[in-house]
Structures are given as structure tokens and as C-alpha cells.
Amino acid sequence: MxxxxxxxxxxxxxxxxxAPPQTQPSTxxxxxxxxxxxxxxxxxxxxxxxxxxxxxxxxxxxxxxxxxxxxxxxxxxxxxxxxxxxxxxxxxxxxxxxxxxxxxxxxxxxxxxxxxxxxxxxxxxxxxxxxxxxxxxxxxxxxxxxxxxxxxxxxxxxxxxxxxxxxxxxxxxxxxxxxxxxxxxxxxxxxxxxxxxxxxxxxxxxxxxxxxxxxxxxxxxxxxxxxxxxxxxxxxxxxxxxxxxxxxxxxxxxxxxxxxxxxxxxxxxxxxxxxxxxxxxxxxxxxxxxxxxxxxxxxxxxxxxxxxxxxxxxxxxxxxxxxxxxxxxxxxxxxxxxxxxxxxxxVGSLTEQYAGAGRQGGTESLAAINGALAPFFGEGKYAVHSAYTDLYVAPGVLRKLEANPNAAAAVLAALKKLPALAHAFYASEIAAPEARQASDPVRRAAALSYHPERSGDIIVVPRPGWMLSTTSAATHGTLYTHDQxxxxxxxxxxxxxxxxxxxxxxxxxxxxxxxxxxxxxxxxxxxxxxxxxxxx
CATH class of the missing domain: 3.40.720.10 (Alkaline Phosphatase, subunit A)
Incomplete structure (x- = not known):
């Protein structure tokens, strides 16, 4: 039985x-x-x-x-x-x-x-x-x-x-x-x-x-x-x-x-x-x-x-x-x-209740990317969409960045200057399977969220207390304890x-x-x- x-x-x-032994069959x-x-x-x-x-x-x-x-x-x-x-x-x-x-x-x-x-x-x-x-x-x-x-x-x-x-x-x-x-x-x-x-x-x-x-x-x-x-x-x-x-x-x-x-x-x-x-x-x-x-x-x-x-x-x-x-x-x-x-x-607490924190919309990140690339490639819309921590660039932009390391570095430098952002890196850094076991907790968490056909080309992480939204009083979407x-x-x-x-x-x-x-x-x-x- x-x-x-x-x-x-x-x-x-x-x-x-x-586990104690059961004397009667259980359903x-x-x-x-x-x-x-x-x-x-x-x-x-x-x-x-x-x-x-x-x-x-x-x-x-x-x-x-x-x-x-x-x-x-x-x-x-x-x-x-x-x-x-x-x-x-x-x-x-x-x-x-x-x-x-x-x-x-x-x-x-x-x-x-x-x-x-x-x-x-x-x-x-x-x-x-x-x-x-x-x-x-x-x-x-x-x-x-x-x-x-x-x-x-x-x-x-x-x-x-x-x-x-x-x-x-x-x-x-x-x-x-x-x-x-x-x-x-x-x-x-x-x-x-x-x-x-x-x-x-x-x-x-x-x-x-x-x-x-x-x-x-x-x-x-x-x-x-x-x-x-x-x-x-x-x-x-x-x-x-x-x-x-x-x-x-x-x-x-x-x-x-x-x-x-x-x-x-x-x-x-x-x-x-x-x-x-x-x-x-x-x-x-x-x-x-x-x-x-x-x-x-x-x-x-x-x-x-x-x-x-x-x-x-x-x-x-x-x-x-x-x-x-x-x-x-x-x-x-x-x-x-x-x-x-x-x-x-x-969910995180209201930004207004954090000392030294604030809000930043996705448009600021996109503008930072476009501004950083203008000296290299001229004025243009190189960044096309922001989905909180995921930033997407226009077709062909990644190939330009691969061919121009200085331009690629300028993008990350511009993003890291924004007061809301603690981290910014290219998705290529977390694309390999081993990134899901990385010792860096930020890279590891990002890798576990990454799908090559759907995730952004650039990943950003806000500073504690900061929100990448101007529409909600409080939000989530990060790797901090209050969200996870x-x-x-x-x-x-x-x-x-x-x-x-x-x-x-x-x-x-x-x-x-x-x-x-x-x-x-x-x-x-x-x-x-x-x-x-x-x-x-």
C-alpha cells in the first residue's frame, strides 16, 4: 500500500x-x-x-x-x-x-x-x-x-x-x-x-x-x-x-x-x-x-x-x-x-520620507544617453525607450558602440552622473550563463532578470530611496530588500x-x-x- x-x-x-509514521493511508x-x-x-x-x-x-x-x-x-x-x-x-x-x-x-x-x-x-x-x-x-x-x-x-x-x-x-x-x-x-x-x-x-x-x-x-x-x-x-x-x-x-x-x-x-x-x-x-x-x-x-x-x-x-x-x-x-x-x-x-517607502533621495523619470536616462553620443555621432535619438531599470537603444546603436569603446564608455559615465543611479552597465556584461552565479550581487540579480530578446540593452539600478518614476508615490522594481x-x-x-x-x-x-x-x-x-x- x-x-x-x-x-x-x-x-x-x-x-x-x-516525520512520524502514519498508520492509516492518507488521501x-x-x-x-x-x-x-x-x-x-x-x-x-x-x-x-x-x-x-x-x-x-x-x-x-x-x-x-x-x-x-x-x-x-x-x-x-x-x-x-x-x-x-x-x-x-x-x-x-x-x-x-x-x-x-x-x-x-x-x-x-x-x-x-x-x-x-x-x-x-x-x-x-x-x-x-x-x-x-x-x-x-x-x-x-x-x-x-x-x-x-x-x-x-x-x-x-x-x-x-x-x-x-x-x-x-x-x-x-x-x-x-x-x-x-x-x-x-x-x-x-x-x-x-x-x-x-x-x-x-x-x-x-x-x-x-x-x-x-x-x-x-x-x-x-x-x-x-x-x-x-x-x-x-x-x-x-x-x-x-x-x-x-x-x-x-x-x-x-x-x-x-x-x-x-x-x-x-x-x-x-x-x-x-x-x-x-x-x-x-x-x-x-x-x-x-x-x-x-x-x-x-x-x-x-x-x-x-x-x-x-x-x-x-x-x-x-x-x-x-x-x-x-x-x-x-x-x-x-x-x-x-x-x-x-x-x-x-x-515596495519601497515614499521618496519624500528618505533623506537625500528624489525622483527621476526615464526620460532623464534617455536624454543622458543621447547627449553622451552626440559628440561622437551627431545629434540623434539613440536611446528609444525606458522600462524602469531597462534602457533600450535604437537599431544599429550597439554595433556603433562596439566599434567605438570611447563612445560606449561615455554613455555609462553620463548615466552614472545622474543623481538617481547607483549602477549602469551594458546587458552584454550579464548575458553569459555564469553571470547568474556572479559574486557581485547586483550583476547576479540583473542576470537572473535578463532575457536577450526582451530585456534592455543597458541596465541601471537606482540609489536607495530614489525612484525611477515621477507618477507614483511609491514603487518597486529593484534588488533592495523592501522589494525582494x-x-x-x-x-x-x-x-x-x-x-x-x-x-x-x-x-x-x-x-x-x-x-x-x-x-x-x-x-x-x-x-x-x-x-x-x-x-x-
Missing amino acids: RRWIPCLVLTAAAGCAS RPSLVVVIVVDQMRTDYIERGLPHFTGGLRRLATEGTWFRDAAYPYLNTVTCAGHSTIGTGSLPYRHGMVLNAWWDRETGRSRPCTSDGTVRNIGYSGKAAGGDSARSLLVPTLAEALRRETGGRTVALSLKSRSSIPLVGRSATAIAWFDELTGWTTSTAYAPTKLPWLDRYFAANPVKADAGRTWERLLSPSHYEGVDDGTGERFPQGWTQTFPHVLATTVPPFTAQWQRSPFADEYLGKLAGAAVNSFGLGRGKGVDFLAVSFSTLDLVGHQFGPASHEVQDVVLRLDRTIGALLDHLDKTVGRGRYVVALSADHG QVPVIFYGPGVAAGVRGGAATPADIAPTLGALVGVPFAAPDGRPLVTLTADK
Whole structure:
């Protein structure tokens, strides 16, 4: 008789020696649940834990929490992070290096999930464009579960670049929210709207939240800091301080709704409805449910990580996740599902709250390159695009620089003179595979984010506290701890409660979940933090 004995360990090498023998055969979990909280830093859980009463408390105290988990790469952005969680691979391998990269063939910025061969379908109106996982270069755990067990796979989020990389090229159901057209899917996954989703959205319109007031969940004394921090920005029609009243008209309403905890509540209930509609966790295969909560990211970009708004979103998300877990207990059964919780990246503090820091837009970097090359080649547009840390030059410029070392050196010298930049180097310095094991942490992190067809020609890294953006109050996308360190928590049968130290990354999530449900998943950049042994 074969029985699965799961044991959560610090490293794969530690094995399962301490696992107690089981006297009865165990049934493997029938549902994998991946919860991603966009922009959640590890310290958000530490800060909020005394006030949590719901799902975040349950996961953090009853699951195994790898407190030191962090992304090892430079481009800590949404598409890269969700792709790493979904595939167990890092950006250099899965290819989703940025939220949008410069397409050298078309001369335009290309969103990571953009696909001109498919068409988006709006549930409440005509949707624009097309989105799919066509640019994702490696398979996902969700695809493996569907292929190996016949399981159903569902992904839900406010963002296409969050939901799509978690499931991959195929899914039983997928939906995201477009600010202009509402809930959306794609012909990459279904030729028409799914009837149950169509009915759900019609019966539960987002606009029902119009006019609602977002007030702090707890009394103001429970929140750290002030409610009107220096540097905070806010959606149209709102102020820096509570309460925040949602507009009754579009467009202000949809922008505000996504930046309110009401969007998280809606998404949590939608996930519960998906469990009911598909009978997730109650079939013969191992089903997969991914829910990516985006509100924290949208709020964090505008109010910053120390704001009362961010603190309140996390407090309320604790309850939203708790309600979802309670629903799974009732419908699937406690002990019949496994959960992984993580984030796609963290976030830095407001620049205005750093001494000696500031903001710099991408145009300054492009101007520095063009100015440096003018004495060598004449006035011209040699640099064509900036994608935060990735700078792209026009066709033929790299060949000119290779032939003129003085011009190449002048470009880097000009960039390093900019007050915002700590490092600047050519992508050719990190293109070789050995760069991914470089002793220099900056070069190593950049190499792990580098894909030759999609990454920039020149890589820059901002100084601590500096932002390469003038539009957000706070942002991410660097190799600093506040951007890289995120929670990695596992919960479910065979997962012991406790906090673990040691190395772990979100790339370990997919292989760990695969091991927990008995479906080995090869993830070259991740490893199972759970070891399964077969006892005959």
C-alpha cells in the first residue's frame, strides 16, 4: 500500500527523517490554492499579526512561514513575480522579465500578456486587445495538474498580468478586471463568455459599491503613523485622509473601487462562487485555484507602505481570506486542500520620507544617453525607450558602440552622473550563463532578470530611496530588500505550524505544492520545500 507522508522542511536536503509514521493511508489533497497579494511585504504580516483574526492569522500561525523568503532578481514587478510563482522558474528562463518590454521588431512597448492572435471578451461590454500566456516560455504547475490529473484550473484577479501567468496557456476559467470595460476573459481560454460567470457578474455588479464609504476597520489608535503622510497621492476625487467615499459615476468610480478593500471582498466572494460552480476539490483530479488580490498594490503605489490606507487594506484582507478559507472548509473539507500564500514583490517607502533621495523619470536616462553620443555621432535619438531599470537603444546603436569603446564608455559615465543611479552597465556584461552565479550581487540579480530578446540593452539600478518614476508615490522594481522580501507560507495537511529561517524563494512554491499533492513538478530554479516519501 502506498501512502503519502508530507513533511515540510527547511531545505530539500533536510529530508523527512523526523516525520512520524502514519498508520492509516492518507488521501492526497484534491485542491491547490495559490493566494498572491500584490505588493505585500513580509513586514506587513509581522505588523498586522496582533490585529489579525482571520485568514492571514490562520495561515501565519497554523502554516509554515518562510520568513526570510525573497526574490533573487532585479526586476521585482508584477508579471515577473506571478510568473515565478506559477512556474517555479526565474525571469531569465520564463521570459516575463517586465510588465511590458520594448518590442524591437515593432518599435513599441509590449505588455507581457499581450497577444495579437486572440481577442479579449468583456462580460459587460466590448473589450479591447487580446491577452494570453503566449509569451510565457515555460509550463505552469496548473498546466501540469490539468494534464496529469484532469484537474480544473481557475485564476482570478483584477490584473491580466496576475491571473494569466499563474495558470498558463490553458484554464477552465479565468477572469480579470479592466478599468474601462469591467470583467474580462480571452478567447485563448474560451471562445465565448462562461455562462456561470456571466450570470454572476450580472447578479453582482461592481457598480453596486458606488457611493460606499471606506473607513478604517479599527479605531485610529490601532494604526501606526499619521493618516496624511508626506508624499501621498490619491485617486481622482479622494483626499489623503479617511474617510474615502466611492464616486457614483464613471470613470472616477472604477479607479477608486479597485483601490478600495471592496474590490478584494468582491474577488474573495467570486473565488468562493468558482469553487461552488466547478465543484473544485470534489472531483477525481487535483484542482487549482489562484486568486491574486491587486488592491494593496494599487493603494500602495499612491499612499505608500506606511499609510493608514495600506494598513487597513491588509487588516481587511485578513478577513476576506479568512472567509474564503472558511468556505473551503465547508465545501471541500479542512484537510482536503493545500494553500500557498505569497506576493509578487514588495515596495519601497515614499521618496519624500528618505533623506537625500528624489525622483527621476526615464526620460532623464534617455536624454543622458543621447547627449553622451552626440559628440561622437551627431545629434540623434539613440536611446528609444525606458522600462524602469531597462534602457533600450535604437537599431544599429550597439554595433556603433562596439566599434567605438570611447563612445560606449561615455554613455555609462553620463548615466552614472545622474543623481538617481547607483549602477549602469551594458546587458552584454550579464548575458553569459555564469553571470547568474556572479559574486557581485547586483550583476547576479540583473542576470537572473535578463532575457536577450526582451530585456534592455543597458541596465541601471537606482540609489536607495530614489525612484525611477515621477507618477507614483511609491514603487518597486529593484534588488533592495523592501522589494525582494515577501512572505512564503504553506498551509494544509502535512504542513507543520512554525516559522522557518534559511533560504527560500517564491520559485519554490510550485514544486512544493506539486510535491504536497503527489504530482512532481520540475522547476529548474525552485525546489520542493516539502519532501514526499512513498511507504509501501
